[in-house]
Amino acid sequence: MKELPLEVEVKANQKFKVSNLAKTRKRSDYFWAYLMITPLMLGLVIFYLWPIIQTFYFSFTEWGAFGQYEWTGLDNYKRMLEDTNLLKSFKNTAIYIIFTVPIGIFLSILIAVLLNQNIKGKSVYRTLYFLPVITMPAAIAMVWKWLYNSDYGLLNYLLSLIGIKGPQWVSDPKIALYSIIVVAIWSGIGYNMVIFLSGLQGIPKTYYEAAEMDGAGPIRVFFKITLPLLSPVIFFVSIMSLIGAFQVFDLIFMMIGKSSTALENTQSIVYLFYQHAFVLNDKGYAAAIAVLLLAVILIITAIQMVLQKKWVHYD
Amino acid sequence: MERSKQLLNNKTFLIHFVLIVGSVAMVLPFLWMILTSLKTYAESIHVPPVIIPEDFQWGNYKEVFGLLPFFEFMYNTFIVTILRTAGQLFLCSLAAYAFARIEFPGRNILFMLALSVLMVPGQVFLLPQYMIMVKLGWLNTLQAVIVPGLFSAFGTFLLRQFFMGLPKELEEAARLDGCNHFQIYWKIMLPLAKPGLVALGIFTTLWSWNELMWPMIVNSSPESMTLSVGLSSLQGQYLTNYPILMAGSFLAILPMLILFIILQKQFIEGIAVTGGK
Numbered sequence A: 001m002k003e004l005p006l007e008v009e010v011k012a013n014q015k016f017k018v019s020n021l022a023k024t025r026k027r028s029d030y031f032w033a034y035l036m037i038t039p040l041m042l043g044l045v046i047f048y049l050w051p052i053i054q055t056f057y058f059s060f061t062e063w064g065a066f067g068q069y070e071w072t073g074l075d076n077y078k079r080m081l082e083d084t085n086l087l088k089s090f091k092n093t094a095i096y097i098i099f100t101v102p103i104g105i106f107l108s109i110l111i112a113v114l115l116n117q118n119i120k121g122k123s124v125y126r127t128l129y130f131l132p133v134i135t136m137p138a139a140i141a142m143v144w145k146w147l148y149n150s151d152y153g154l155l156n157y158l159l160s161l162i163g164i165k166g167p168q169w170v171s172d173p174k175i176a177l178y179s180i181i182v183v184a185i186w187s188g189i190g191y192n193m194v195i196f197l198s199g200l201q202g203i204p205k206t207y208y209e210a211a212e213m214d215g216a217g218p219i220r221v222f223f224k225i226t227l228p229l230l231s232p233v234i235f236f237v238s239i240m241s242l243i244g245a246f247q248v249f250d251l252i253f254m255m256i257g258k259s260s261t262a263l264e265n266t267q268s269i270v271y272l273f274y275q276h277a278f279v280l281n282d283k284g285y286a287a288a289i290a291v292l293l294l295a296v297i298l299i300i301t302a303i304q305m306v307l308q309k310k311w312v313h314y315d
Numbered sequence B: 001m002e003r004s005k006q007l008l009n010n011k012t013f014l015i016h017f018v019l020i021v022g023s024v025a026m027v028l029p030f031l032w033m034i035l036t037s038l039k040t041y042a043e044s045i046h047v048p049p050v051i052i053p054e055d056f057q058w059g060n061y062k063e064v065f066g067l068l069p070f071f072e073f074m075y076n077t078f079i080v081t082i083l084r085t086a087g088q089l090f091l092c093s094l095a096a097y098a099f100a101r102i103e104f105p106g107r108n109i110l111f112m113l114a115l116s117v118l119m120v121p122g123q124v125f126l127l128p129q130y131m132i133m134v135k136l137g138w139l140n141t142l143q144a145v146i147v148p149g150l151f152s153a154f155g156t157f158l159l160r161q162f163f164m165g166l167p168k169e170l171e172e173a174a175r176l177d178g179c180n181h182f183q184i185y186w187k188i189m190l191p192l193a194k195p196g197l198v199a200l201g202i203f204t205t206l207w208s209w210n211e212l213m214w215p216m217i218v219n220s221s222p223e224s225m226t227l228s229v230g231l232s233s234l235q236g237q238y239l240t241n242y243p244i245l246m247a248g249s250f251l252a253i254l255p256m257l258i259l260f261i262i263l264q265k266q267f268i269e270g271i272a273v274t275g276g277k
Helices: A006-058 A075-082 A084-115 A122-134 A137-148 A154-161 A176-201 A205-213 A218-246 A250-255 A269-279 A283-311 B002-037 B059-067 B070-101 B107-119 B123-136 B142-150 B153-164 B169-176 B181-192 B194-210 B213-218 B227-237 B242-262 B264-276
Strands: A061-063 A069-071
Touching: A006 A283, A006 B070, A006 B107, A006 B123, A006 B142, A006 B153, A006 B181, A061 A075, A061 A283, A075 A283, A084 A122, A084 A176, A084 A218, A084 A269, A084 B002, A122 A176, A122 B002, A122 B242, A122 B264, A137 A154, A137 A176, A137 A250, A137 B002, A137 B227, A137 B242, A176 A218, A176 A250, A176 B002, A176 B264, A205 A218, A218 A283, A250 A269, A250 B227, A269 A283, A269 B123, A283 B107, A283 B123, B002 B242, B059 B070, B059 B227, B059 B242, B070 B107, B070 B142, B070 B153, B070 B181, B070 B194, B070 B227, B070 B242, B107 B153, B123 B142, B123 B213, B142 B194, B142 B213, B153 B194, B169 B181, B181 B194, B194 B242, B194 B264, B213 B227, B227 B242, B242 B264
Parallel strands: none
Antiparallel strands: A061 A069
């Protein structure tokens, strides 16, 4: 047997010690890590992750009056194909999205760009535009309903001053959805404006200085510098706005009465979900609507992810 | 020189003009809410409209409290908001610290699992959450409104980003001094992540205060109702008495308005942080 040199033996010993220490340290790391994530993970599993699976399961069931349910396979999904109400709610939601998202983004970029100039009173403006963001949607809906009131509302009075007889903003089925869209845009500008403003402040000043040296006008600067450099933020905001708009509920619920003639032309997908789940006790079908909503949102987000390569500039 | 100055002035004028028009559109509904809340019923339906009420009808506010247990709604909403925000900040930061600063088996998989919640619209959770509340016998209680909101994938993600940005040396020093991970988290990391905590705190506060659908689903008794739901029931009962409805609305938004005026900078930065990530 070859004797190990003393040096090596000592080293091996040390190494052993160190690795032992590392082991206990690692073990304590694991212990603390699991301890620290357990409360959150338990909550997420019970209230969020498991419910996803359950909702999928419920979408294949039909519910009775006392909370009992039975497996009915694809019945709910087949029923969807013939449900004109669902189709209508998809159409309403689509109109809502098509107007609120682009117009909302356009207006909030406009305000953010103006507020990013060297002008007085910036923080006052910023505060005023932000007011609707902190306001409860239920209260927003209430005051707008009052402004929209066809007999005594401020809006129709102002219109009457210029000789126009204002319509029934929230009860005319042809107009009600657009009235809601205006409120949604109004209440969302401040939120997106703040995000765009912080994006604008991240654009290095040197770009603008260089453009100025080249004699580029403000509009050229906006399209050649600001817009491309802001495009990652625009992309982010458009995804978040789209997902948010898909789930519109509060405004419609508060502004359109349950028996309003305009309900059919304003109810969104989530409104229909709420109706089936908690008013009609048709929970299996409601679950199927929720699954459909999930699928549509995932597909549209995926499409946006693919399309972004065409227009979003990353440095 | 003269001309370019003139041009600059024109430009500034135009900017202010657009911003002021927008501001008026932003503020007018709030102004109209307050003015209407101080009118008599007759004044509110007068044509042409009465702009400034002759006598301020403070009694409308008193009437709101008489018609509905508005104090209780406010108290409930305060409790829900405070507990949800505090609980979420604690649970999310605790987990976020572990995800950001400790290496352990399964870390990535577990984090991905938490993140997957972010991709799913809220309605997908609602039915099973409701049934959990039924099973626990929690319908019409405040804990039903509070508990699901204590756990947030979004908050964990946001705070993890903050913890990851902090320098490694800090905790190495603390570990040599014999601190365990909880002590490092509590004494060193938490104070450093303050901007993130403030941002998440504001976001959660606003959300809890303003939320409508979940509290409405689990809570229909006045004793445990929150303000949003209270407002919708006020609307159901006093459909056309707009001075009363406006007084109720203004009362419901007032606490957030005051908080916003005090913490303006934090609110706006908080939204920029939570939205921009």
